[in-house]
Amino acid sequence: MQFELREASGVQPWYWLIRASNGQVLATSETYYNRDDAISAVNSVQKNAANAPFYDMTKAA
Secondary structure, eight states: OEEEEEEOSSSSOEEEEEEOTTSOEEEEOOOBSSHHHHHHHHHHHHHHGGGOOOOOTTSOO
């Protein structure tokens, strides 16, 4: 699995994605005005994702 920083056209051109080892895109970020903000978000996900809880919001209460 890897993170990729990408640039697109538009007002907020920076975004990142997570790609699986088979090449499939697993997740895509929101867009950012600044490259450094996008990189900071990648760093945050890398640091915090392992401890993030999972909630199945499709189950009835």
